[in-house]
Amino acid sequence: DAGVTQSPTHLIKTRGQQVTLRCSPKSGHDTVSWYQQALGQGPQFIFQYYEEEERQRGNFPDRFSGHQFPNYSSELNVNALLLGDSALYLCASAVRADQETQYFGPGTRLLVL
Amino acid sequence: QKEVEQNSGPLSVPEGAIASLNCTYSDRVSQSFFWYRQYSGKSPELIMSIYSNGDKEDGRFTAQLNKASQYVSLLIRDSQPSDSATYLCAVKRNGGFKTIFGAGTRLFVKA
Numbered sequence: 211d212a213g214v215t216q217s218p219t220h221l222i223k224t225r226g227q228q229v230t231l232r233c234s235p236k237s238g239h240d241t242v243s244w245y246q247q248a249l250g251q252g253p254q255f256i257f258q259y260y261e262e263e264e265r266q267r268g269n270f271p272d273r274f275s276g277h278q279f280p281n282y283s284s285e286l287n288v289n290a291l292l293l294g295d296s297a298l299y300l301c302a303s304a305v306r307a308d309q310e311t312q313y314f315g316p317g318t319r320l321l322v323l
Numbered sequence: 324q325k326e327v328e329q330n331s332g333p334l335s336v337p338e339g340a341i342a343s344l345n346c347t348y349s350d351r352v353s354q355s356f357f358w359y360r361q362y363s364g365k366s367p368e369l370i371m372s373i374y375s376n377g378d379k380e381d382g383r384f385t386a387q388l389n390k391a392s393q394y395v396s397l398l399i400r401d402s403q404p405s406d407s408a409t410y411l412c413a414v415k416r417n418g419g420f421k422t423i424f425g426a427g428t429r430l431f432v433k434a
Contacts (some may be wrong), residue, residue, distance in 0.1 A: 243420070250331075251426050252411050252413075252425050253411075254424070255422060258421070266419070300366055316366055
């Protein structure tokens with residue numbers, strides 16, 4: 211049973227560029243949440259997707275956008291990258307019937323130069 | 324005021340001792356409470372969830388919740404060096420989809 215997978219594992223971009231991060235949820239899971247974790251901080255909720263719709267959004271600007279596909283996989287897009295966007299981006303999946311138990315993927319480490 | 328506050332540590336305990344990790348939260352509407360463990364360079368892993376006032380035990384772990392004081396704690400009995408990690412406290416509103424994390428407490432268990 212595959213767990214949550216994310217790609218790529220590491221990424222280096224320059225300011226102003228755009229990036230797309232990908233997440234495949236755990237088998238049987240239909241809900242995907244995205245988090246940003248800066249060094250020394252806890253994960254910060256970006257948004258959650260369910261049934262291909264953004265269900266709730268955290269305090270992040272519109273530069274952060276996402277998508278969920280019919281197979282429940284998801285993408286996180288960040289436009290006009292800033293140095294402060296450098297962080298570990300985590301994807302977590304859950305089933306609708308048990309939203310409290312979420313499983314995190316290994317994350318994508320993004321460095322913006 | 325941060326929504327979820329934890330002492331950043333590090334908290335250092337000898338092997339076999341009890342480690343006590345504490346967390347306070349500001350939103351009284353919070354209904355679900357979680358403890359995650361995060362090893363260095365890895366992603367968070369859920370170890371305990373608690374929803375009602377009182378204690379909840381799972382193996383060497385005990386979570387304690389006091390909603391009146393807006394306080395959650397995690398006790399780790401018989402601490403092992405493998406317990407050395409950052410412990411993240413998280414809260415969620417009833418029916419909400421957003422999980423709010425604290426900054427975490429680093430625990431170091433000395434062999």
